Amino acid sequence: MRTRLDGIVLRGAREDDLEQILELTAARGGPEDLPEARAAFTHAEGHRQFYVAYDGDRLASVLTLWQENIRLGSTRLPAGQMDFVATATDYEHRGLARDLVTIAHGVSAERGDILQILVGIPYFYRQFGYRYVLPMPGHYTVRPDTRIDVPEGITVRDATKADLDTLESLQDRVQAGAIVAMGHSDATWEWMFSSETVTLRLAEREGKAIGTARVAPEEDDEHRALSEVATSEVGVVHALIEDARGASAARTVQVTERADGTVRSALSGLAEHGDSGDEFLLRIPDPVALLEAVRSELSQRLATSPFAKETGELLISFYSSSATLTYDNGSITGIAPGPAMQGPVHGGGSGVPPDLVADLVFGPHGAEALDDLYPDLNLGRRRGLMSVLFPPQSADILTYYLG
Ligand SMILES: CC(C)(COP(=O)(O)OP(=O)(O)OC[C@H]1O[C@@H](n2cnc3c(N)ncnc32)[C@H](O)[C@@H]1OP(=O)(O)O)[C@@H](O)C(=O)NCCC(=O)NCCS
Numbered sequence: 001m002r003t004r005l006d007g008i009v010l011r012g013a014r015e016d017d018l019e020q021i022l023e024l025t026a027a028r029g030g031p032e033d034l035p036e037a038r039a040a041f042t043h044a045e046g047h048r049q050f051y052v053a054y055d056g057d058r059l060a061s062v063l064t065l066w067q068e069n070i071r072l073g074s075t076r077l078p079a080g081q082m083d084f085v086a087t088a089t090d091y092e093h094r095g096l097a098r099d100l101v102t103i104a105h106g107v108s109a110e111r112g113d114i115l116q117i118l119v120g121i122p123y124f125y126r127q128f129g130y131r132y133v134l135p136m137p138g139h140y141t142v143r144p145d146t147r148i149d150v151p152e153g154i155t156v157r158d159a160t161k162a163d164l165d166t167l168e169s170l171q172d173r174v175q176a177g178a179i180v181a182m183g184h185s186d187a188t189w190e191w192m193f194s195s196e197t198v199t200l201r202l203a204e205r206e207g208k209a210i211g212t213a214r215v216a217p218e219e220d221d222e223h224r225a226l227s228e229v230a231t232s233e234v235g236v237v238h239a240l241i242e243d244a245r246g247a248s249a250a251r252t253v254q255v256t257e258r259a260d261g262t263v264r265s266a267l268s269g270l271a272e273h274g275d276s277g278d279e280f281l282l283r284i285p286d287p288v289a290l291l292e293a294v295r296s297e298l299s300q301r302l303a304t305s306p307f308a309k310e311t312g313e314l315l316i317s318f319y320s321s322s323a324t325l326t327y328d329n330g331s332i333t334g335i336a337p338g339p340a341m342q343g344p345v346h347g348g349g350s351g352v353p354p355d356l357v358a359d360l361v362f363g364p365h366g367a368e369a370l371d372d373l374y375p376d377l378n379l380g381r382r383r384g385l386m387s388v389l390f391p392p393q394s395a396d397i398l399t400y401y402l403g
Helices: 015-029 031-042 096-110 124-128 161-175 186-194 234-245 262-267 287-293 295-303 354-362 366-373 380-389
Strands: 009-012 050-055 058-072 075-087 115-118 131-135 139-142 154-158 180-182 199-205 208-217 223-230 252-256 272-274 279-283 311-317 322-328 331-338 395-397
Touching: 009 096, 015 031, 015 050, 015 058, 015 075, 031 075, 031 186, 050 096, 058 096, 058 115, 058 186, 058 354, 075 096, 075 287, 096 124, 124 279, 131 354, 131 395, 139 262, 154 234, 161 186, 161 199, 161 208, 161 223, 199 234, 208 234, 223 234, 234 252, 234 262, 252 262, 279 354, 287 295, 287 322, 287 331, 287 354, 295 322, 295 331, 295 380, 311 380, 354 366, 366 380
Parallel strands: 075 115, 180 395, 223 252
Antiparallel strands: 009 050, 050 058, 058 075, 058 180, 115 279, 131 279, 139 252, 139 272, 154 199, 199 208, 208 223, 311 322, 322 331
């Protein structure tokens, strides 16, 4: 808890903050956010993830910090995700959101998160060290008059909590091909099973689970959003679309793509494609800690590269800090933090601005393309090795929000 000079108190939320939090969320995010906010707050001690700013007994600002898990290759990284950020209009521009974001980042760092991810208010979070890194998937719009051939023998039903392991394994299978992946946290699954707005559907053939998707209503009954489609079969995508169209097949269904490409195979040529035009933002508070956390992944890349038999050192300067990686026989044997360094290329190293580290490690460009894009990202003579360690990445991210 902290009291600001203007008397506003910043603290973790308590159970009796619920009504004011819902009121503020509805006022700033819209009433459609209410069921989600209520479920998130009341489920499994969910209120502990909310942070609030109070002026006397009036709630002035709120935000939530979820616990997430982001996979890079086979390495799992704990991550934080902020959500439900809102300040009452008569308290705006007094630094309340900034103060709550600082608290959330402190909590995230203390519990060991290596990075933070979020989707949100345009531009706003860039002020707090976030960077647009992971493109959000596009979608296909399936109109009511589009003919969809559904194979025989597939049934689709509501998934229940008892199906959780099945849903997770279907999602894991689809995400297996993506180098960067984030599944739903336990809290998000909990919320989805209890949500009034989201339905999880499960496709089966002869009692065997063969696909799933998340269905949400759009503004009216004539539209449905079908996302998180997880199946290896094009016919199952069609069955899930037919299911979302409803009995009269009169609805337009917007289907979000996945990195594995099954939705694309099912709908290209059949439905109009649109880009999301949006990206997930990432924040890396400590580049050296991130490199240490993904060290075994980097070793695997080295071991399957032309550098596999070499021994040496790789200096990477983040300008305001630096790190020296030692490697030997296909393994990164050490990562030593170092001081600020202005001219790493002259010293035989590479320079990576700290705000480009998220892009370097998780983004779709890879080291070589970033070197071409940014004048202060310089791989120097270590271009070859840096390209092996930091190739372009594919990503598949599931979030609380519909992607
Ligand atoms: C965006 C919002 C959270 C900002 O809250 P706030 O308490 O006024 O923010 P702060 O005063 O802490 O602002 C921090 C900085 O961001 C700037 N800022 C404020 N609103 C901004 C916006 N919408 N976009 C960009 N910058 C903004 C401020 O100028 C300030 O910069 P400074 O420190 O250099 O002066 C608030 O306007 C809001 O609740 N908006 C609606 C929320 C919403 O749309 N939620 C959707 C669901 S996530």
